[in-house]
Amino acid sequence: MAIDATIGGDDSNSYVTLAEAEAYFGERLRADAWDDASSEDKEKALLTACRHIEAARPRVNRRPYGYPEVADTVDYDPLAPYSATQALSFPRLRDRDADGNLIIPQPVKDAQCEEALTLLARGAEAERRRALQAQGVRTFSVDGLSESYQEGAAGSPLLSPEARSLLSPYLRKGGVIATCDNPDGEFTPGSG
Numbered sequence: 540m541a542i543d544a545t546i547g548g549d550d551s552n553s554y555v556t557l558a559e560a561e562a563y564f565g566e567r568l569r570a571d572a573w574d575d576a577s578s579e580d581k582e583k584a585l586l587t588a589c590r591h592i593e594a595a596r597p598r599v600n601r602r603p604y605g606y607p608e609v610a611d612t613v614d615y616d617p618l619a620p621y622s623a624t625q626a627l628s629f630p631r632l633r634d635r636d637a638d639g640n641l642i643i644p645q646p647v648k649d650a651q652c653e654e655a656l657t658l659l660a661r662g663a664e665a666e667r668r669r670a671l672q673a674q675g676v677r678t679f680s681v682d683g684l685s686e687s688y689q690e691g692a693a694g695s696p697l698l699s700p701e702a703r704s705l706l707s708p709y710l711r712k713g714g715v716i717a718t719c720d721n722p723d724g725e726f727t728p729g730s731g
Contacts, residue, residue: 542582546641547621547630553589554629554643554651560585563652572660580659588654589627592647594696595703596711597628650697650705657699 542553555563560581564570573581600618617633621641630641697703 540582540586542585546643547625549622549624549626551626553585554592554627555585555648557582557585559648560652560655563649564656567652567656570656573656576659581655584655584658585651587658588651588702591654591696591698592651592702592706593628595706597706597709598711599628599631644709646705647709650699650702653699653701653705654697657702661698 540552542557543551544553544556544559545551557578560573564573576584598618599620600616617631619632620628621630621632621634629643629647634642634644636642695703697706
């Protein structure tokens with residue numbers, strides 16, 4: 540699948556182009572996994588990294604179905620996507636440069652590159668470990684090698700600590716808001 544990094548595009552599947560990623564890694568130290576990968580693997584890593592960003596719950600207020608479109612000049616909700624039909628979470632109405640042109644925030648682009656690098660560097664063994672963590676495995680042993688994982692180790696869809704750090708201002712924080720019908724606030728089964 541080819542990379543489509545059209546800003547606000549209906550079929551976009553990436554925030555960065557392969558050329559942008561190459562420029563990013565041209566200035567980054569210790570990018571050997573990127574440099575050693577084929578163009579096809581680089582594209583796959585970028586596409587997978589974009590899916591990981593989308594799964595990380597970006598702070599974007601999607602409009603409900605049937606919500607009327609509002610002209611771009613009215614910033615009624617700066618966290619709303621630029622277009623109700625755009626495929627990815629960014630750009631939001633607030634994501635503009637000094638001239639008012641839509642942009643993808645640079646930390647989002649950098650995070651996609653960092654996540655792609657981590658995907659290329661870690662390889663299949665890391666994917667197997669992550670799958671075990673996602674299944675709730677806390678310890679395992681094979682041929683004298685033993686590993687233990689802390690609870691929630693596979694909680695984030697982002698593998699790269701750098702990507703998590705870059706995206707932290709753009710992500711929703713965890714938690715659940717619970718409401719109930721009881722005036723004293725006690726939750727009982729079947730209450731709303």
